[in-house]
Amino acid sequence: MWRLNTIFFKLLLISWIPGDIQGQIVNGTLRLVNTSNAYEGRLEIYYSGSWGRICDYGWDLPSAVVACKQLGFTGAHTAVVNTSPEGTGSFWIQNLNCQGTETSLEDCSHDGVGVINSSYCNQSSDDAGVLCKGPNDGEIRLIGYTQYFGRVEIFYAGEWGRVCKNGWSLNDAKVACRQLGFSGALAYWTLWSARGTSRVVLDQLNCAGTESRLDACTHGSIGYPSSSSCSSNSYVDAGVACEAPDDGELRLMDGNGYNSGRVEIKFAGYWQRICDWGWRSSEAAVACRQLGYSGYVRAATDWTIKGDTSFWLQGVQCQGTEANITDCSNVVIGYYDDYHCYSSSNDDAGVYCQGYLPGVIPPSTTTTTPTTTTTVPRGPRCYICSSTGISCSRSRNASSHSNFCYYGHVCYSSAMAYESYNLFYSSSTISYSYSRGCRLPSSCTSQEYQGNTCTGTGTRRVCKHCCTTDYCNGGAVDTSQTSNNNRGSSLKTVCFKVLFALLFIAFAWN
Ligand SMILES: *[C@@H]1O[C@H](CO)[C@@H](O)[C@H](O)[C@H]1NC(C)=O
Numbered sequence: 001m002w003r004l005n006t007i008f009f010k011l012l013l014i015s016w017i018p019g020d021i022q023g024q025i026v027n028g029t030l031r032l033v034n035t036s037n038a039y040e041g042r043l044e045i046y047y048s049g050s051w052g053r054i055c056d057y058g059w060d061l062p063s064a065v066v067a068c069k070q071l072g073f074t075g076a077h078t079a080v081v082n083t084s085p086e087g088t089g090s091f092w093i094q095n096l097n098c099q100g101t102e103t104s105l106e107d108c109s110h111d112g113v114g115v116i117n118s119s120y121c122n123q124s125s126d127d128a129g130v131l132c133k134g135p136n137d138g139e140i141r142l143i144g145y146t147q148y149f150g151r152v153e154i155f156y157a158g159e160w161g162r163v164c165k166n167g168w169s170l171n172d173a174k175v176a177c178r179q180l181g182f183s184g185a186l187a188y189w190t191l192w193s194a195r196g197t198s199r200v201v202l203d204q205l206n207c208a209g210t211e212s213r214l215d216a217c218t219h220g221s222i223g224y225p226s227s228s229s230c231s232s233n234s235y236v237d238a239g240v241a242c243e244a245p246d247d248g249e250l251r252l253m254d255g256n257g258y259n260s261g262r263v264e265i266k267f268a269g270y271w272q273r274i275c276d277w278g279w280r281s282s283e284a285a286v287a288c289r290q291l292g293y294s295g296y297v298r299a300a301t302d303w304t305i306k307g308d309t310s311f312w313l314q315g316v317q318c319q320g321t322e323a324n325i326t327d328c329s330n331v332v333i334g335y336y337d338d339y340h341c342y343s344s345s346n347d348d349a350g351v352y353c354q355g356y357l358p359g360v361i362p363p364s365t366t367t368t369t370p371t372t373t374t375t376v377p378r379g380p381r382c383y384i385c386s387s388t389g390i391s392c393s394r395s396r397n398a399s400s401h402s403n404f405c406y407y408g409h410v411c412y413s414s415a416m417a418y419e420s421y422n423l424f425y426s427s428s429t430i431s432y433s434y435s436r437g438c439r440l441p442s443s444c445t446s447q448e449y450q451g452n453t454c455t456g457t458g459t460r461r462v463c464k465h466c467c468t469t470d471y472c473n474g475g476a477v478d479t480s481q482t483s484n485n486n487r488g489s490s491l492k493t494v495c496f497k498v499l500f501a502l503l504f505i506a507f508a509w510n
Pocket residue numbers: 027047048113
């Protein structure tokens with residue numbers, strides 16, 4: 001009997017939902033009209049047998065909180081004015097002034113039911129609306145290239161929306177990355193190019209940088225960003241690159257597969273290019289060291305095969321003794337200028353490293369590319385690049401980059417012509433690539449500076465030259481030097497076959 005009473009009492013409680021007793025709607029009941037989702041819309045209130053509008057004159061967040069709670073939500077994010085689409089018919093109340101603790105709107109002070117001043121409540125606009133709180137609000141995710149690198153989306157009103165770039169800064173990016181569980185932010189973007197198509201829900205973020213979530217930062221009205229700069233049809237997405245455990249890793253691409261290539265660097269889980277602007281022997285030395293080679297042969301600019309991503313780095317400045325590229329100065333991630341680094345051009349930094357990675361010996365089937373040797377004429381002039389087979393499609397004005405002299409331009413008197421051979425080994429043959437141009441004496445590698453340095457397997461030898469005086473010496477391949485085996489450590493055949501297979505898998509994977 002007692003139990004039955006309890007159940008009956010519970011049923012009674014459950015059915016005691018204000019506004020609907022036995023199917024009859026009572027004064028003060030609220031409803032959301034014309035909602036695009038379950039959490040927001042225009043408000044209507046019931047009095048004397050009919051639904052009417054609520055005027056947005058006096059409408060504020062405490063009132064919206066009361067309205068949302070009355071509707072069964074936990075609270076409100078935004079008090080919406082001039083709600084669209086607008087309502088039709090008459091307003092019931094205006095000038096609501098809730099404290100936020102009331103249980104229904106009619107408990108709040110207002111000008112009286114049906115008391116409407118048309119100076120404030122225009123029949124063809126001025127509807128009050130709400131965007132109420134829901135579960136998972138404020139969660140964020142990245143849409144882009146990797147889990148660390150993308151444009152930011154944030155969850156409100158039951159769906160993922162976009163974050164507008166206005167006011168977006170590194171501090172905001174730091175908070176976003178921390179909220180995602182990463183240690184910090186490397187860079188931020190205010191013009192993410194693969195823009196989102198969903199609704200822009202948040203803008204004017206202004207984080208101090210110490211918050212643990214984006215929604216704890218100062219921000220604009222949730223769901224109602226500044227209309228002038230955050231149009232959903234525009235490129236307005238805020239983007240971030242968050243710190244990843246393997247930031248700064250290097251790899252060689254589009255080279256001989258063993259010890260040469262253009263250099264790519266990984267940040268935010270994503271491989272991108274390094275621009276050759278400012279790329280000299282000291283940077284090449286660090287890159288080769290970090291990659292695990294015993295040394296470097298030379299730095300290369302304008303790598304013939306260009307990368308197809310953007311650049312992560314430009315103008316990095318190394319002493320030459322650093323362990324990692326990221327230990328060098330001027331490592332500014334993600335920012336490069338179109339003047340020095342064109343994504344669509346061959347502006348990739350490259351290296352020719354010395355030796356091979358431990359245990360890696362190229363198979364004897366390595367293709368060799370015989371190169372004709374040419375005698376280098378004397379004089380401080382660069383060579384017309386078309387004769388070297390290196391693309392000359394870009395004609396940069398050498399005088400605007402005092403440190404560099406590009407192919408096809410006349411050298412300054414202080415620059416020197418050079419001719420350089422790079423060795424590609426196999427167990428039975430040596431092949432080499434060959435390039436020439438002009439550069440400042442200070443950018444010759446130490447080996448080049450010493451003149452002829454010979455390396456080889458002992459059966460055939462190829463040497464390279466760099467100018468040691470104001471003009472080049474004879475550029476013919478010098479076969480007179482004794483050899484200096486350039487291979488990595490000699491391991492047993494079985495061992496290196498396994499390692500080579502691993503290397504092959506690594507390259508295929510990439
Ligand atoms: C409902 O509100 C109207 C307008 O204020 C009032 O005239 C009417 O008496 C109310 N009805 C009830 C049941 O409170």
